[in-house]
Amino acid sequence: xxxxxxxxxxxxxxxxxxxxxxxxxxxxxxxxxxxxxxxxxxxxxxxxxxxxxxxxxxxxxxxxxxxxxxxxxxxxxxxxxxxxxxxxxxxxxxxxxxxxxxxxxxxxxxxxxxxxxxxxxxxxxxxxxxxxxxxxxxxxxxxxxxxxxxxxxxxxxxxxxxxxxxxxxxxxxxxxxxxxxxxxxxxxxxxxxxxxxxxxxxxxxxxxxxxxxxxxxxxxxxxxxxxxxxxxxxxxxxxxxxxxxxxxxxxxxxxxxxxxxxxxxxxxxxxxxxxxxxxxxxxxxxxxxxxxxxxxxxxxxxxxxxxxxxxxxxxxxxxxxxxxxxxxxxxxxxxxxxxxxxxxxxxxxxxxxxxxxxxxxxxxxxxxxxxxxxxxxxxxxxxxxxxxxxxxxxxxxxxxxxxxxxxxxxxxxxxxxxxxxxxx
Amino acid sequence: xxxxxxxxxxxxxxxxxxxxxxxxxxxxxxxxxxxxxxxxxxxxxxxxxxxxxxxxxxxxxxxxxxxxxxxxxxxxxxxxxxxxxxxxxxxxxxxxxxxxxxxxxxxxxxxxxxxxxxxxxxxxxxxxxxxxxxxxxxxxxxxxxxxxxxxxxxxxxxxxxxxxxxxxxxxxxxxxxxxxxxxxxxxxxxxxxxxxxxxxxxxxxxxxxxxxxxxxxxxxxxxxxxxxxxxxxxxxxxxxxxxxxxxxxxxxxxxxxxxxxxxxxxxxxxxxxxxxxxxxxxxxxxxxxxxxxxxxxxxxxxxxxxxxxxxxxxxxxxxxxxxxxxxxxxxxxxxxxxxxxxxxxxxxxxxxxxxxxxxxxxxxxxxxxxxxxxxxxxxxxxxxxxxxxxxxxxxxxxxxxxxxxxxxxxxxxxxxxxxxxxxx
Numbered sequence: 113x114x115x116x117x118x119x120x121x122x123x124x125x126x127x128x129x130x131x132x133x134x135x136x137x138x139x140x141x142x143x144x145x146x147x148x149x150x151x152x153x154x155x156x157x158x159x160x161x162x163x164x165x166x167x168x169x170x171x172x173x174x175x176x177x178x179x180x181x182x183x184x185x186x187x188x189x190x191x192x193x194x195x196x197x198x199x200x201x202x203x204x205x206x207x208x209x210x211x212x213x214x215x216x217x218x219x220x221x222x223x224x225x226x227x228x229x230x231x232x233x234x235x236x237x238x239x240x241x242x243x244x245x246x247x248x249x250x251x252x253x254x255x256x257x258x259x260x261x262x263x264x265x266x267x268x269x270x271x272x273x274x275x276x277x278x279x280x281x282x283x284x285x286x287x288x289x290x291x292x293x294x295x296x297x298x299x300x301x302x303x304x305x306x307x308x309x310x311x312x313x314x315x316x317x318x319x320x321x322x323x324x325x326x327x328x329x330x331x332x333x334x335x336x337x338x339x340x341x342x343x344x345x346x347x348x349x350x351x352x353x354x355x356x357x358x359x360x361x362x363x364x365x366x367x368x369x370x371x372x373x374x375x376x377x378x379x380x381x382x383x384x385x386x387x388x389x390x391x392x393x394x395x396x397x398x399x400x401x402x403x404x405x406x407x408x409x410x411x412x413x414x415x416x417x418x419x420x421x422x423x424x425x426x427x428x429x430x431x432x433x434x435x436x437x438x439x440x441x442x443x444x445x446x447x448x449x450x451x452x453x454x455x456x457x458x459x460x461x462x463x464x465x466x467x468x469x470x471x472x473x474x475x476x477x478x479x480x481x482x483x484x485x486x487x488x489x490x491x492x493x494x495x496x497x498x499x500x501x502x503x504x505x506x507x508x509x510x511x512x513x514x515x516x517x518x519x520x521x522x523x524x525x526x527x528x529x530x531x532x533x534x535x536x
Numbered sequence: 537x538x539x540x541x542x543x544x545x546x547x548x549x550x551x552x553x554x555x556x557x558x559x560x561x562x563x564x565x566x567x568x569x570x571x572x573x574x575x576x577x578x579x580x581x582x583x584x585x586x587x588x589x590x591x592x593x594x595x596x597x598x599x600x601x602x603x604x605x606x607x608x609x610x611x612x613x614x615x616x617x618x619x620x621x622x623x624x625x626x627x628x629x630x631x632x633x634x635x636x637x638x639x640x641x642x643x644x645x646x647x648x649x650x651x652x653x654x655x656x657x658x659x660x661x662x663x664x665x666x667x668x669x670x671x672x673x674x675x676x677x678x679x680x681x682x683x684x685x686x687x688x689x690x691x692x693x694x695x696x697x698x699x700x701x702x703x704x705x706x707x708x709x710x711x712x713x714x715x716x717x718x719x720x721x722x723x724x725x726x727x728x729x730x731x732x733x734x735x736x737x738x739x740x741x742x743x744x745x746x747x748x749x750x751x752x753x754x755x756x757x758x759x760x761x762x763x764x765x766x767x768x769x770x771x772x773x774x775x776x777x778x779x780x781x782x783x784x785x786x787x788x789x790x791x792x793x794x795x796x797x798x799x800x801x802x803x804x805x806x807x808x809x810x811x812x813x814x815x816x817x818x819x820x821x822x823x824x825x826x827x828x829x830x831x832x833x834x835x836x837x838x839x840x841x842x843x844x845x846x847x848x849x850x851x852x853x854x855x856x857x858x859x860x861x862x863x864x865x866x867x868x869x870x871x872x873x874x875x876x877x878x879x880x881x882x883x884x885x886x887x888x889x890x891x892x893x894x895x896x897x898x899x900x901x902x903x904x905x906x907x908x909x910x911x912x913x914x915x916x917x918x919x920x921x922x923x924x925x926x927x928x929x930x931x932x933x934x935x936x937x938x939x940x941x942x943x944x945x946x947x948x949x950x951x952x953x954x955x956x957x958x959x960x
Contacts, residue, residue, distance in 0.1 A: 114742045114776055116801055119710055121674070124649040127808045154599040162602070163594045170587045175578040178586070178788035213637055213792075216815045224673070225548040245812040249648070250545070286543055318538045352538055364602035366819035368637075377540055384551045388669040391640045394818045395790035 122229070126248045145508035148476040150296065150451055151499040153424075156417045157364050158409060165404035169396065177396040183383050185211025185371070186398035192405035193371055200328075201342050202355075207376040210383055213393045214368040215326055215358040219246040221385045222322055222354065225378075226286045227252035232278060233322075234288040236266070238454075238483030238492075240296045240324065243289060247485075254485035255285065263445065265292065265306030271313060287320040287354075292340060293328040294450025297483045297494035301448055304337050311343055314352055324356045326370075329414050331449035332422035341373060351375035359401065361451065362414050367397040421451065421498050428453065428497040428505050435513035437520060444495075451498040454480075457516060460523045462490045466515060475511040546653070550672045569932035572900040574720065574875055575923040577848075580841040581788050582833060589828035593820065601820040607807050609635025609795070610822035616829035617795055624752075625766050626779075631800040634807055637817045638792040639750055639782040643670040645809045646746055646778065649802075650710045651676035656702060657746075658712040660690065662878075662907030662916075664720045664748065667713055671909075678909035679709065687869065689716065689730030695737060711744040711778075716764060717752040718874025721907045721918035725872055728761050735767055738776055746778045750794075753786045753838050755873035756846035765797060775799035783825065785875065786838050791821040845875065845922050852877065852921040852929050859937035861944060868919075875922040878904075881940060884947045886914045890939060899935040 169177050184190075190206050197204050212218045219242055227233070229251035235243065237256035247254060255274055260267040278285055290310070292302035302310075314321050323340045338346070341355040351374070358370030372382060386392075404410065429446055432455070436442055441458040455477075457463065463479045470476060480492030500508060593601050608614075614630050621628050636642045643666055651657070653675035659667065661680035671678060679698055684691040702709055714734070716726035726734075738745050747764045762770070765779040775798070782794035796806060810816075828834065853870055856879070860866055865882040879901075881887065887903045894900060904916030924932060 114744065114774070119650055119744065120805065121648065121650050121652045121655070123652075123674075124805055124809065127649075127805075127812060149604070151604055154603055157599055157602045159594065159598040159602070163591075163598070166590060166594075167587075170583065170590075174583045174587070175581060176790075178581045178583070178790040179578055180573070180575055180784075180789045213814045213818075217813065220813045224545065225551075226543055226545050228545045228547075231545070242812065242815070249809065249812045250547075320538065320543065350538070360604075365604045366600075366602040368814065368816070368818045381544065381548055381551075385548065385673065388551060388666065388673045389641065389644045389813075390637045390792065391666070392792070394637075394792045394821060396821070397818060 122251060123249050126251055127245065144471065144474050144476055145500060145504045145511065146476040147495040147497070147500065147508055147512075148478050149499060150496055152361055152365065152417070152451070153420060153498050156413060156420060158413050161407065161409050162364070162400070162404060165407070166400050168403045169399045173399060177399045179395065181392045181395035181398065183210075183386050183392050184379075185209070185393060186395065186402060189398045189402040189405070190371075192402050196405065196410075197373070200336075201338065202345065202373070204373055207379060208373050210372050210379050210386065211393050211398060212370045212372055212382075212386070213390055214360055214365070214370040215324065215356050216242050216246070217386075217389070218356045218370060218372045218382075219243050219324070220249070221382050221389065222287075223247050223250045223252050225381045225385050226320075228284070230284070232283050232285045234271070234275065234285060234319075235485070236290055236295060236298075238297055238480065238489070239289065239485075240291060241478075241482045243324070244483070244485050255283075256485055256487075259298070259300060260306075262303075263298075263300050265300070265302035266290075266310060268306070268309050268313070275317065285319070287322055288314060289322045289324065290340075291324045291327075293325055293337075294330065294447050294452075296327070296450070297452055297478070297480070298454040299445040299447030299450055299452050301334075301337070307337065307340055307343055311340060311347065315348060315350060320352050320354060322354045322356065326356070326358045326361050327450040328357070329362045330418055330421060330451065332418040332425070333448040354378060362417065363401075363404075363410060367394070367401065369393060369397050369401055418449070424497045424500075424502065424505065425453070427502050428495070428509065431506050431509035435509050437513070437517055442516070452494050452496055455493050455495055457491045457493075458520065458523070459491050461516070461519045463493045464490055466519060469518070470512060470515050473511045473515050475508045475515070477512070546675060547673050550675055551669065568895065568898050568900055569924060569928045569935065570900040571919040571921070571924065571932055571936075572902050573923060574920055576785055576789065576841070576875070577844060577922050580837060580844060582837050585831065585833050586788070586824070586828060589831070590824050592827045593823045597823060601823045603819065605816045605819035605822065607634075607810050607816050608803075609633070609817060610819065610826060613822045613826040613829070614795075616826050620829065620834075621797070624760075625762065626769065626797070628797055631803060632797050634796050634803050634810065635817050635822060636794045636796055636806075636810070637814055638784055638789070638794040639748065639780050640666050640670070641810075641813070642780045642794060642796045642806075643667050643748070644673070645806050645813060646711075647671050647674045647676050648813075649805045649809050650744075652708070654708070656707050656709045658695070658699065658709060658743075659909070660714055660719060660722075662721055662904065662913070663713070663909075664715060665902075665906045667748070668907070668909050679707075680909060680911075683722070683724060684730075686727075687722075687724050689724070689726035690714075690734060692730070692733050692737070699741065709743070711746055712738060713746045713748065714764075715748045715751075717749055717761075718754065718871050718876075720751070720874070721876055721902070721904070722878040723869040723871030723874055723876050725758075725761070731761065731764055731767055735764060735771065739772060739774060744776050744778060746780065748780045750780070750782045750785050751874040752781070754842055754845060754875065756842040756849070757872040778802060786841065787825075787828075787834060791818070791825065793817060793821050793825055842873070848921045848924075848926065848929065849877070851926050852919070852933065855930050855933040859933050861937070861941055866940070876918050876920055879917050879919055881915045881917075882944065882947070883915050885940070885943045887917045888914055890943060893942070894936060894939050897935045897939050899932045899939070901936070
């Protein structure tokens with residue numbers, strides 16, 4: 113008899129199945145209104161223009177698009193991305209960039225090249241669940257720093273306090289991981305002052321900073337704030353930022369293409385890691401995206417996406433206003449960009465338990481606890497507003513509010529809450 | 537000052553840059569005839585039929601093809617692959633399969649879920665360099681078993697001896713990794729008897745076997761031999777085989793799609809690993825391949841590929857016969873399938889040193905030493921016959937023979953060999 117359990121690695125035993133992706137499966141039941149996933153609205157996909165670009169690849173370079181490519185990534189795609197970054201004020205040369213199989217691959221390879229078992233990274237509390245999973249898969253650990261009360265990035269005093277304590281305890285801290293633009297899950301956007309303060313902190317303590325920026329372009333209110341990469345470049349230019357970007361939120365996640373920008377030595381380490389991970393990113397998709405970027409139409413797509421998501425975000429906030437009980441302990445973020453908002457409920461509500469009642473009511477969210485490495489908070493949830501239609505948003509929020517109200521009533525009357533199933 | 541070197545993980549320090557991929561870059565110089573890569577002949581890519589299949593995806597399901605997909609893989613593609621496997625005598629259900637971003641991803645994820653630092657796998661000597669890299673990136677180790685004299689798979693006595701010694705020394709051996717069909721690099725195909733013996737060995741010692749089979753369909757001589765997966769299924773059906781397959785050699789490597797077959801528990805572990813590694817494989821490519829497979833045309837492509845490669849392999853063997861010095865210590869394999877042959881030279885020749893002379897003569901190969909985890913043999917090379925044209929094969933072998941002859945002359949006259957550069 114083969115005892116499989118005894119064969120698995122510690123890494124494997126540390127891997128947690130993504131709550132989100134498991135929820136996604138659950139929520140593929142037809143009648144469920146899901147605010148759980150992080151899916152873009154498919155109305156934003158420029159299908160015709162993408163088909164035209166694919167046709168061009170077939171016409172011009174089908175054979176090389178179907179062949180193996182370099183691990184670093186397609187040169188033409190890199191050239192187009194350098195122009196794309198330049199418009200945002202970031203100057204790059206090709207050796208500052210590696211094309212990856214979307215951001216999650218970068219989230220995997222960065223801990224791979226930096227973390228030994230037991231090593232720490234510093235991250236926001238809460239932070240992206242995919243980053244947590246990747247760090248755990250290398251037996252890394254996270255030192256969580258909460259946001260300031262202003263919701264504009266780290267509480268810098270807490271950062272300093274926790275970092276120094278960790279150093280005093282002899283812990284090995286390898287880098288800081290942040291999502292400064294419309295953070296997943298909280299929707300928070302870091303202020304310029306906080307970005308500068310973080311950079312100063314990193315300079316002072318000789319730390320690398322991983323800047324995960326999948327939502328950066330999806331700003332639908334306010335003015336763009338320079339990225340950490342840009343601030344470093346325009347400041348002391350110490351090249352301590354590793355920037356991560358992806359086409360998943362600005363064009364089409366199905367193509368699984370992203371890019372990492374960093375100093376050449378780090379790019380070279382990532383190239384070596386990628387050789388053993390998947391050799392190269394889908395070559396056809398890279399050449400396809402290069403052709404598409406040449407049309408310049410992506411800027412229109414991004415503008416349209418922002419408009420659409422602002423409208424949906426406004427509508428969702430209106431619906432929350434309309435349907436949620438009015439209590440000072442029920443609040444939600446009103447993000448200026450991105451795909452998510454973060455709903456906090458009274459402390460007596462456990463969203464991990466409530467999810468089953470919500471699914472019985474045919475509405476889904478991601479439990480807030482999924483976004484904590486340890487000591488999770490249990491009274492919050494992440495809600496996506498990009499994917500559902502307005503009709504679904506209204507009905508979904510109505511269902512969600514019904515479940516929340518039932519929890520409150522149950523708490524106040526001392527009974528166990530049972531959401532009345534509507535014929536389920 | 538940031539000291540990057542002190543930040544890298546042990547994994548990163550264990551990663552070796554792939555000799556092959558570095559050589560590939562070198563050999564992209566226009567005048568070089570490269571026998572180094574493992575590239576299919578682009579003449580085998582069915583460009584028109586693939587474009588028709590892509591058009592169908594755009595017509596029928598563009599929006600879902602551009603959206604996120606499940607980690608397990610596209611259901612339609614899985615259904616088509618189940619039929620594909622059935623034609624080879626392997627019965628599967630969808631939960632026996634995960635779609636991966638080509639074989640290298642499986643080569644990465646399998647050690648990820650099984651190997652802790654210092655754990656061992658058993659592998660052929662020599663074996664595929666990409667497998668070595670992946671195992672090293674998890675600080676795993678390899679116990680190499682040489683082929684028998686008959687060149688038909690493991691020397692089974694050696695396997696038993698080395699395995700038992702490892703067990704006695706208390707080493708943790710996690711699985712056996714083999715490429716039974718037209719092995720990379722040697723071109724060797726395991727006999728039926730050896731496959732059965734390996735299965736018996738694995739049964740007896742409760743070992744998993746990873747069967748890497750990228751070249752299985754590229755058989756151009758002889759009759760197919762059942763895969764280990766099939767032999768297990770038709771025999772005791774203990775589900776101890778993990779099978780790895782890819783479209784890279786039978787259709788188009790640029791699409792980066794492969795599949796792993798195994799018992800459902802292992803597939804589930806791989807799904808969890810893949811969530812943290814890249815979320816899902818390129819969705820467009822999966823749906824595209826499903827459409828293409830539905831046409832049934834892949835069997836014609838494979839037949840044509842086999843014919844073309846047999847012709848090239850024959851021609852390369854003829855050219856070696858014609859140009860190489862006739863000595864009993866210069867031999868090469870004559871594989872019945874796959875993309876490579878293995879050339880052994882006199883023991884006084886070091887192909888690692890000779891490669892520079894070869895490149896000066898504008899011909900390239902992969903040094904044999906790249907295919908050993910430890911104690912490499914230095915007098916061999918891997919030669920690819922699928923990519924070059926016949927004109928290139930003749931000229932390339934002529935150049936290679938010239939370099940080899942110069943080495944022999946230098947050895948016999950006691951001088952250091954210097955290949956006469958032809959105007960370089």
